[in-house]
Amino acid sequence: MRTSFSLLLAAGLLLTASPGQAQARKKAKAPAAAPAAAPAVAAVPVSDSVALRRIFDEALLRGESYDNLRYLTSNIGGRLSGSPQAQMAVEWGKATMEKAGFDRVYLQEVMVPHWVRGGREKGEIVGNKDKGIKVPVCALGGSVSTGGKLKAGVVEVHSFDELKNLPDDAVKGKFVFFNRPFNDALIEPGAAYGGAVEQRALGAAEAAKRGAVGALVRSMSSARDDNPHTGTMRPATIPGAAISTNGADKLSQLLKANPELQFELEMECITLPDEKSYNVVGEIKGSKFPQEIITVGGHLDSWDLAQGAHDDGTGCVQSIEALRLLRAAGFKPERTIRAVLFMNEENGARGGTEYARLAAQSKETHVAAIESDGGGFTPRGFGLESDAATLAKVARWAPLFKPYNADEITAGHGGTDIEPLKDAVHPKALIGYKCDSQRYFDIHHTAADTFDKVNRRELELGGASMASLIYLLSKYGL
Amino acid sequence: MRTSFSLLLAAGLLLTASPGQAQARKKAKAPAAAPAAAPAVAAVPVSDSVALRRIFDEALLRGESYDNLRYLTSNIGGRLSGSPQAQMAVEWGKATMEKAGFDRVYLQEVMVPHWVRGGREKGEIVGNKDKGIKVPVCALGGSVSTGGKLKAGVVEVHSFDELKNLPDDAVKGKFVFFNRPFNDALIEPGAAYGGAVEQRALGAAEAAKRGAVGALVRSMSSARDDNPHTGTMRPATIPGAAISTNGADKLSQLLKANPELQFELEMECITLPDEKSYNVVGEIKGSKFPQEIITVGGHLDSWDLAQGAHDDGTGCVQSIEALRLLRAAGFKPERTIRAVLFMNEENGARGGTEYARLAAQSKETHVAAIESDGGGFTPRGFGLESDAATLAKVARWAPLFKPYNADEITAGHGGTDIEPLKDAVHPKALIGYKCDSQRYFDIHHTAADTFDKVNRRELELGGASMASLIYLLSKYGL
Numbered sequence: 033m034r035t036s037f038s039l040l041l042a043a044g045l046l047l048t049a050s051p052g053q054a055q056a057r058k059k060a061k062a063p064a065a066a067p068a069a070a071p072a073v074a075a076v077p078v079s080d081s082v083a084l085r086r087i088f089d090e091a092l093l094r095g096e097s098y099d100n101l102r103y104l105t106s107n108i109g110g111r112l113s114g115s116p117q118a119q120m121a122v123e124w125g126k127a128t129m130e131k132a133g134f135d136r137v138y139l140q141e142v143m144v145p146h147w148v149r150g151g152r153e154k155g156e157i158v159g160n161k162d163k164g165i166k167v168p169v170c171a172l173g174g175s176v177s178t179g180g181k182l183k184a185g186v187v188e189v190h191s192f193d194e195l196k197n198l199p200d201d202a203v204k205g206k207f208v209f210f211n212r213p214f215n216d217a218l219i220e221p222g223a224a225y226g227g228a229v230e231q232r233a234l235g236a237a238e239a240a241k242r243g244a245v246g247a248l249v250r251s252m253s254s255a256r257d258d259n260p261h262t263g264t265m266r267p268a269t270i271p272g273a274a275i276s277t278n279g280a281d282k283l284s285q286l287l288k289a290n291p292e293l294q295f296e297l298e299m300e301c302i303t304l305p306d307e308k309s310y311n312v313v314g315e316i317k318g319s320k321f322p323q324e325i326i327t328v329g330g331h332l333d334s335w336d337l338a339q340g341a342h343d344d345g346t347g348c349v350q351s352i353e354a355l356r357l358l359r360a361a362g363f364k365p366e367r368t369i370r371a372v373l374f375m376n377e378e379n380g381a382r383g384g385t386e387y388a389r390l391a392a393q394s395k396e397t398h399v400a401a402i403e404s405d406g407g408g409f410t411p412r413g414f415g416l417e418s419d420a421a422t423l424a425k426v427a428r429w430a431p432l433f434k435p436y437n438a439d440e441i442t443a444g445h446g447g448t449d450i451e452p453l454k455d456a457v458h459p460k461a462l463i464g465y466k467c468d469s470q471r472y473f474d475i476h477h478t479a480a481d482t483f484d485k486v487n488r489r490e491l492e493l494g495g496a497s498m499a500s501l502i503y504l505l506s507k508y509g510l
Numbered sequence: 511m512r513t514s515f516s517l518l519l520a521a522g523l524l525l526t527a528s529p530g531q532a533q534a535r536k537k538a539k540a541p542a543a544a545p546a547a548a549p550a551v552a553a554v555p556v557s558d559s560v561a562l563r564r565i566f567d568e569a570l571l572r573g574e575s576y577d578n579l580r581y582l583t584s585n586i587g588g589r590l591s592g593s594p595q596a597q598m599a600v601e602w603g604k605a606t607m608e609k610a611g612f613d614r615v616y617l618q619e620v621m622v623p624h625w626v627r628g629g630r631e632k633g634e635i636v637g638n639k640d641k642g643i644k645v646p647v648c649a650l651g652g653s654v655s656t657g658g659k660l661k662a663g664v665v666e667v668h669s670f671d672e673l674k675n676l677p678d679d680a681v682k683g684k685f686v687f688f689n690r691p692f693n694d695a696l697i698e699p700g701a702a703y704g705g706a707v708e709q710r711a712l713g714a715a716e717a718a719k720r721g722a723v724g725a726l727v728r729s730m731s732s733a734r735d736d737n738p739h740t741g742t743m744r745p746a747t748i749p750g751a752a753i754s755t756n757g758a759d760k761l762s763q764l765l766k767a768n769p770e771l772q773f774e775l776e777m778e779c780i781t782l783p784d785e786k787s788y789n790v791v792g793e794i795k796g797s798k799f800p801q802e803i804i805t806v807g808g809h810l811d812s813w814d815l816a817q818g819a820h821d822d823g824t825g826c827v828q829s830i831e832a833l834r835l836l837r838a839a840g841f842k843p844e845r846t847i848r849a850v851l852f853m854n855e856e857n858g859a860r861g862g863t864e865y866a867r868l869a870a871q872s873k874e875t876h877v878a879a880i881e882s883d884g885g886g887f888t889p890r891g892f893g894l895e896s897d898a899a900t901l902a903k904v905a906r907w908a909p910l911f912k913p914y915n916a917d918e919i920t921a922g923h924g925g926t927d928i929e930p931l932k933d934a935v936h937p938k939a940l941i942g943y944k945c946d947s948q949r950y951f952d953i954h955h956t957a958a959d960t961f962d963k964v965n966r967r968e969l970e971l972g973g974a975s976m977a978s979l980i981y982l983l984s985k986y987g988l
Contacts, residue, residue, distance in 0.1 A: 088695070088697070089695050092694045092695050093694055093695055216570045216571055216967075217566070217567050217570050217571055219566070219913060219914055219915070219971075221967070254966075254967060255966070410888075410946050410948050412915070435697060436697055437697070437890070468888050468946060470888050470965055470967045470968045470971070471965050471968070474965070487948055487949050487952070488732075488733070489694075489699070489732060489948045490948045490949070493697075493948070
């Protein structure tokens with residue numbers, strides 16, 4: 033690895049900090065906005081490659097994302113829309129951006145759903161034997177409660193077509209067990225998720241139409257373990273629960289031996305009235321084209337089972353960091369840059385919808401929007417929703433990202449929170465930050481999505497990649 | 511991610527297994543050599559891209575690396591050369607290859623060093639106050655013991671030049687504390703390791719020349735934590751210990767306040783007489799050019815502090831898997847393929863040296879050798895030690911690896927175990943398997959290098975990448 037590195041980064045090395053500087057990393061953090069140092073370094077114009085190297089140096093030697101994420105995940109933790117923790121996260125986001133010295137920090141009010149998991153979640157396979165077999169389950173977000181213990185037979189299906197073709201009496205009064213696994217042959221786990229997630233989203237609603245009493249859904253993961261994966265479901269009259277992949281395999285195996293077995297489910301979840309909440313917005317005003325806006329964001333809400341580290345604490349701290357890095361590296365963006373911590377991506381996307389509505393109402397001009405919501409792993413590049421000419425323009429910057437292994441610039445998906453901007457203000461591109469995703473769905477929406485799964489360097493490299501793209505978008509427009 | 515994936519893999523998708531097959535993954539494993547199925551699928555010639563897709567399908571749907579690694583790390587664990595665990599690992603390797611049905615499986619005897627850590631390892635900063643401050647330390651491999659408690663003053667340096675320029679009385683009778691950190695600005699952690707590791711390798715020997723009583727070396731890592739990182743050191747008359755990065759920061763800070771403080775070190779390590787051990791070799795004979803050999807390997811020994819998962823259990827199971835995948839996917843390699851589990855990479859490289867010596871003695875023809883010794887993380891590609899024409903030839907295959915994100919084929923470093931082949935039998939290329947490396951040095955040579963740090967899909971994708979390169983090397987030669 034040494035040799036190939038030296039080939040790639042021969043130029044960049046000249047700009048890297050000395051070991052002494054690296055050592056001083058923790059002790060002498062630069063002030064967030066580095067007001068004194070900035071003019072001095074910015075006085076001499078620098079090439080784009082030098083600018084990017086400066087951004088990455090700042091991130092790797094004095095990055096603040098990791099410490100910010102530690103605070104958000106460890107001191108606040110899971111922060112489902114409408115929860116007290118979500119409100120704490122709003123306050124944390126605002127304070128963190130203010131401390132970073134952005135030109136303007138403000139909140140955008142938005143009403144959000146308020147679903148509460150409640151205390152008890154139990155799932156048990158009840159066969160002919162006296163003793164049941166407990167399996168790990170959790171309510172899907174938006175589910176109704178079981179109203180005490182709900183016991184019924186189980187019918188296993190792998191698709192909605194299979195469900196459709198079942199006779200009524202095979203479904204009525206039973207749990208429908210949706211057990212389609214991820215297609216492990218797909219290289220990108222996101223594609224496997226896309227191929228299976230309709231079971232979780234629509235399973236209970238479809239099962240209810242056929243007279244089922246509940247839906248049990250195999251967890252959305254390639255991993256074989258005991259973590260149930262929650263996630264949003266379309267409101268239904270019957271409860272919907274996720275079952276861990278090991279639990280699903282067990283249930284399937286026992287069903288083959290005894291199709292008459294029963295399942296007992298107990299969940300106490302409830303939907304309360306909508307709550308007032310907020311998007312958190314921080315802004316650096318453009319020096320030349322302040323009316324042209326570039327948005328970078330992640331979502332501040334998370335599921336309630338864990339700390340919401342990779343989903344999407346990392347996207348939040350990287351978005352804040354992207355703006356901080358530009359300032360700290362001595363750059364004054366030509367266009368206006370906004371870091372947005374969107375509320376309610378997980379179960380409603382109300383924050384993203386409201387952000388777009390306000391943008392349209394104010395007749396804002398949006399150049400591009402970037403979202404980081406695929407975890408905080410090693411950067412790969414960016415995926416664009418744009419016309420071909422815009423994609424070609426951005427892809428021409430790929431060589432600048434090559435030294436950082438973040439040069440995969442392709443057509444792709446922007447992100448749930450920035451999607452509503454498309455029809456509202458027609459940005460030239462919606463851009464999804466792409467990082468390595470092999471580990472993501474092992475922990476996604478589970479109790480295992482915790483701070484210790486995040487690697488400091490991977491996280492900071494991601495923030496630097498996003499800041500670098502913003503630097504270029506701000507300088508050249510689209 | 512969905513969109514970009516569909517663009518990349520439009521063709522490949524046609525060949526992927528159905529979800530039903532994925533579901534049956536654990537239950538219906540193909541026999542290792544798939545003798546019945548192989549002729550049927552191999553009857554129709556396939557394009558190289560189809561061949562690679564078939565290899566990756568086999569790895570992702572029915573891969574055996576992960577279960578093999580679980581056994582090696584959990585049932586045997588750390589396996590330093592000369593230890594009983596190293597011998598157990600030899601037997602495991604042989605049995606695993608035999609079970610996989612290779613044409614020939616054999617051992618190569620080699621005498622290896624036998625260094626033993628012993629029971630007690632203690633480090634304590636002793637200042638003016640009554641109570642000392644314990645810091646995490648571990649002996650460097652090959653160190654002599656302290657012969658009871660060794661207490662002395664400490665002088666901190668960051669380079670050998672700095673040590674050289676110190677007056678004798680500043681060094682004599684003291685511990686030399688080598689505290690050069692990783693240069694965090696480097697994108698590849700391997701480069702940062704390369705820039706700091708001389709302290710560990712030569713620190714004690716250099717300090718001894720100046721009359722020091724011991725060497726304390728900052729752990730080789732960017733992470734700030736309490737894990738001391740062991741690793742080999744050149745034999746010296748004085749003991750050498752690694753100190754965790756947090757411990758090193760603490761010691762440095764206290765030294766600034768009190769240059770007269772003392773350090774107390776206690777280590778009971780000892781070097782015993784050399785032990786007999788073995789490389790484990792498994793072979794599939796080439797169908798057209800059996801005399802032309804392609805080697806793929808990792809090292810079977812590991813440090814003693816942990817399970818040796820990423821260093822280098824992953825390389826071992828991937829090497830075995832590479833051969834198994836070719837067979838299971840229905841291919842008969844044209845050239846002879848050898849999986850080699852090298853003994854003693856960590857503290858002597860005797861296995862690699864012996865493998866090369868025997869190859870030269872038998873006048874073998876070696877086309878290429880591949881080593882996986884950089885962890886079992888997501889594939890990036892391959893680094894070649896070769897002439898430019900050979901590199902250009904292999905780099906032309908890059909598009910075949912693009913759908914798997916393993917298409918970075920560049921000049922690079924082969925590997926410690928295959929290095930001796932260069933002068934012995936002049937293979938056209940020594941090839942290092944390259945994977946994402948941001949997490950590697952957080953755990954390298956520490957108690958944290960455990961099975962749970964390995965992701966199944968990342969590991970299997972790596973084995974499939976290696977098998978794919980072997981498929982092409984075997985078909986086309988070099």
